[in-house]
Amino acid sequence: xxxxxxxxxxxxxxxxxxxxxxxxxxxxxxxxxxxxxxxxxxxxxxxxxxxxxxxxxxxxxxxxxxxxxxxxxxxxxxxxxxxxxxxxxxxxxxxxxxxxxxxxxxxxxxxxxxxxxxxxxxxxxxxxxxxxxxxxxxxxxxxxxxxxxxxxxxxxxxxxxxxxxxxxxxxxxxxxxxxxxxxxxxxxxxxxxxxxxxxxxxxxxxxxxxxxxxxxxxxxxxxxxxxxxxxxxxxxxxxxxxxxxxxxxxxxxxxxxxxxxxxxxxxxxxxxxx
Numbered sequence: 001x002x003x004x005x006x007x008x009x010x011x012x013x014x015x016x017x018x019x020x021x022x023x024x025x026x027x028x029x030x031x032x033x034x035x036x037x038x039x040x041x042x043x044x045x046x047x048x049x050x051x052x053x054x055x056x057x058x059x060x061x062x063x064x065x066x067x068x069x070x071x072x073x074x075x076x077x078x079x080x081x082x083x084x085x086x087x088x089x090x091x092x093x094x095x096x097x098x099x100x101x102x103x104x105x106x107x108x109x110x111x112x113x114x115x116x117x118x119x120x121x122x123x124x125x126x127x128x129x130x131x132x133x134x135x136x137x138x139x140x141x142x143x144x145x146x147x148x149x150x151x152x153x154x155x156x157x158x159x160x161x162x163x164x165x166x167x168x169x170x171x172x173x174x175x176x177x178x179x180x181x182x183x184x185x186x187x188x189x190x191x192x193x194x195x196x197x198x199x200x201x202x203x204x205x206x207x208x209x210x211x212x213x214x215x216x217x218x219x220x221x222x223x224x225x226x227x228x229x230x231x232x233x234x235x236x237x238x239x240x241x242x243x244x245x246x247x248x249x250x251x252x253x254x255x256x257x258x259x260x261x262x263x264x265x266x267x268x269x270x271x272x273x274x
Contacts, residue, residue, distance in 0.1 A: 001253070001257065002256070002260060002261065004261035004262075005253050007268075008264070008265055013242065017242075021238060024140045024238075024263050025133055025238070032126050033124045034124065035062070035120065043055070043059070055111060056075070056104060057079060059119070064122070064124075066114065066118070067122065075096060078096035137263065142166055146267045152166060162195065163193055164190075170187050172187060176191070180228045180231040181229050182226065184223065184226040186202075186222075190203060194273045195274055199234060199270070200233055201223070201235065202223045202234075203235075204219075205238050206237065208239075220235050233259065234259040234260075234261075235259065236263050238262050242262065
């Protein structure tokens, strides 16, 4: 096991891990979504009229549909794409609502059972905190938290000193492909230069156990095995993955010598990289 993986496990299980991690991933509650008065009147109108299709269409236009249902994303996409011409297909009326009356009835009955107040309340809920995690790591890096200079692309590619690149995930991937023959069509979260070595990394905050989190872990792990020349590859992982368990992810990291560690150990990794 890599020594910083072991240190990450120790921090997570016996120290103030969450308090320290909150400096990187601050769980700041989002404000409630706001609906315009005209939109609220529109919802009331279709609800009162029991106009199933128009009520659902109206709600699909909001940032947040008031009920969780596996068919909502399909309906929203079809509604946006109605009358759109795809490749060689003829321009057709793609009215998914008329073609799926049972689904429309099922969803609309759930909405009526909720009542108008609950519909409005659910439609204005703030964003879930875990949906906001993505930019937090980058914000922490840009703030200079690691003590290394953070620079734009041109300076990064032409300098001869230690620094961290500040650009998009996609652009990091493109630079890695051009410079190191990086063979993976996925953006990167971290790109640094230390002692004339280049480091590329992916970061994940695994908030819970289960299939989705395992998939996130496996997705990050592919970086460690991808072909790339003369570059150091790291996984900057945080969350439940470091808790003692019989889970697959925990067994994988403890049996590996790969560079897997918490963001809390990233500075130490860079400092000791020769």
